[in-house]
Amino acid sequence: MKNILSVLIFSIFFLSAYAQDNTKPTYEATGTFLGKTQPLRDLPVVNVAEREHNSSRAKIIRNRLRAPRKVNENALPLHGDNTAQLEFGRIFTLAPEENFDGTNVNEAGATPPDPTGAVGPNHYVHAANVVIKIFDKQGNVLSGPSPLSSIWQNGVNNGDPIVLYDQLADRWFLSQFNIATNGLLIAISETPDPTGAYFTWEFPLDSFPDYPHYTVWNNAYYLTANKGGQNTYALDREALINGDANPQIVGFTLPGIQPNPNTVFSPEPANLLGTTIGPNTPGYIVYLQDDGWGGAITTDHLKIWEINLDWNDTSNSTISGTPLELNTQPFEATFAPFGTGDVNQPGTNQKIDMIGGVISYMTNYREFGTHNSMIVTFNVDVNGNDRSGVRWFELRNDDATPWSIFQEGTYAPNDGLSRFMGSAAIDAQGNIGLAFNIAGDFLPAGIRYTGRFSGDPLGQMTVAETVIQNGMGVQTNTNRFGDYSHLTMDVDNFTFWHTAEYFASNNLWTTKVASFRLSSGFENDIGISNIITPNDGVLSANETVQVTFRNYGTVPQSNFNIELRVEGNLVATEVFSGTIAENSTADFTFAQQIDLSNEGQTYEISATTTLGTDQFILNDEYTKNVTHLFGNDVGVTSIDSPTTGEGLGSEVVSVTVRNFGANAQSDIDVSYSINGQPAVTETIPNTINPGEEFTFNFTQEGDFSQLGDYTIFATTVNSDQNNSNNSSQVTISNDGCSPLSDCSFGDGITKFQLGTIDNETSCSNNGFGDFTDLNTTIQTDTTIDVTVASGFDGQHFSVFIDFNDNFVFEENELVITDVPIPVADTDVMSSFTIADDPGLAGTHLLRVRASWVQSDPTSADACVDFTFGETEDYTVTVETSLSLEETEFNNSDFSIYPIDDDNYEVSFNGRANFGDLRVEVYNTLGQLIARREMTQQGNDYSVVFNTEDQASGVYLVKLFGTNNLSTVKKFIIK
Missing domain, CATH: 2.60.40.2950 (Immunoglobulin-like)
Incomplete structure (x- = not known):
């Protein structure tokens, strides 16, 4: 009998706007104490061989949701994210400190993994669907892998786990859901030792709490869930820590909310970083609102609610009747309908889901002396064709002013890859770390991170993108991925710990646990963090170079040299004679000017600090490429759609056009042709500013209905000063399908x-x-x-x-x-x-x-x-019942035989004159490799075709006649 290890239920629902005075709880209850566990270090360990045999049957948690991609087709941005950061950061930091595998599908037994984990003073506790492991901070396993079901006495093993470390109480928090009771299962460690015993409870709710996300706050554990009615809750944190028998839960419905109609409804509560928080600070709930969802949303924005709790009388608790709204730069937070896959993988047509329209887990909050910061991230479509970047925000408030957007950006370097499933936090110096998954046509799904330092140019991730784990395989058996990643902060307030999924081999998901720092912790550490000028444009022979440098160290620095190079040649060494305090930045302008007057040339400019006592030299140098632009220069940088797939027909051709020049351009003519056929030319009416890209969808669709390969060539038609970058070309295929599945347990056809x-x-x-x-x-x-x-x-x-x-x-x-x-x-x-x-x-x-x-x-x-x-x-x-001779071919009269090693003859011994006949040859993918007209002699037909360039294998020959007559035979090239 089959056991479903985890079932993920996604519900789509719409909530009406609530009256502004509806601020009271809409749900109040108490949890049921389930008892205290044995120490987790004594739990049974998963028998991987047995799990592979018995439990892998239910390892893929399917979701067949098909929802509209974008309800409001006129929502901004119309053609991708024009504010995206297309360049990589250039500041190098220390390599990841720890980097070890967490768990894998053979240990866990379910897909997707939903990886989660948290770090404490001496441990890292990690969970996935549906297993838990406990490590020391060097990656040594101290407990597990054990089934999550072994923690709660009801034996539930349903999934969507969350792990938290409560730094205020030095306790560990574990959770999963219970499908049978619509319940939340909670466990709190009895002591600071995560391998010890836990108090456990269940909180039954009125409907299924799918996709629950929890956070730590001073007066509650907050959570949100993908469900109707009450979707935001607070758990009595103090009662749970004390092991009380009946801890309280309070539920709220978010007033004024419009859920995402495309995938999962997932607002996020704020999570406390550090231990500093005002006693009366309310809890915060944040959610994005995309005007592409239609309804009452007319502009892209964030909504923020405040929750105030009274655990002595929970009916006195309140939530904002009207949320605070923060207008953002336009974004598109929806991708291909959920369950179909969004991002390509190399060597397979199977895409994997990136999950748009949700605030990524988790929203981290930290208090500073002059302000409070909250970090928000989610996936956005940066080109209108499902290439994902990570939109991120730093929100700030203080005692006198409400939340506002201090900075926002979209991290999406222009390399054709998607960055998704992000998670971010802010350290005690105000530096932001952002970790994410990365994948695309030529790169299996892996894990990387970037970041920025406090004081760097706003809206930019300035840290060089760093690999945590390269993907080593692809997933062909399902589109499911994620469904979230989890980044937390060490108790030192400087080390970021991240867990996410990658593929260690084909269809073998594995989680990775890695830690990294942006602050080096050295006393003496100076480096260039930015070259402010010059920038791309019409340049001269006397350009001024201005740079920003940062004191990454812990002591002030003064009187050190800064070197300037152009194309690798040293052109100046000048002295900074002032003093720069620790963890701060300063600007420096070189007296020496440089010659950048050659039109069309790209110059490599670098600046380097040369502090003699510097303890970390990898961040000393900063390099920037600066181009003396042509005035007028536009070109097609990519052909974004259609892409290789099954069952293509009349398809929209979509291209990205970039203005490489110094002048704004409008009324740009652009064309495409398919397999050398006459070009289709249309005009882009929009103005494209220097350095901007624009994704253009041709009105006239292309015909890709026949199986086989298509070469698409696209180019700008306008004459400009540089024709070398005008065009782009891609080859795609309309493939037949050979679907995959697991029949190893007897499923399917015997x-x-x-x-x-x-x-x-x-x-x-x-x-x-x-x-x-x-x-x-x-x-x-x-x-x-x-x-x-x-x-x-x-x-x-x-x-x-x-x-x-x-x-x-x-x-x-x-x-x-x-x-x-x-x-x-x-x-x-x-x-x-x-x-x-x-x-x-x-x-x-x-x-x-x-x-x-x-x-x-x-x-x-x-x-x-x-x-x-x-x-x-x-x-x-x-x-048919009609005459064979009048209506159809007799397959027995259709033959294929080899003439020699490379040539085959196709013959048809007709019993009548069938008129003109032709044959087409296909491989087993349905790709057309040859088409020939047959030669007729009386009622007999024949044709010879050459197979010299074809690989060994099975092929199909199709015979066509008039009146839609056809027949097919298979043959083998050896």
């Missing part, structure tokens, strides 16, 4: 009978069986029986016939839909009838698919990868 086909099979490789060499003849206008059996209970099957032979299964080619197979190893019969239509005659591909109902609610999708199931392809020849 018997298939149709006509003369009687095939008993075992699990096919990757869940896809090619039996197209088995052919049977079926008649139109006749009941056709099909028998299917499976090796596992609770399956269902569907059957498709590709009547139009385009290797794409349209809706009208589905002949049997989701017939149940309730019991394993039991024959189930179904039937279908084909209309007596001459156009359906011929030899066609038949596909049968079976899947486990609990993991894949429908089998009637011809191409989607199943979690558990199987796909098998066969060949059928359809005969």
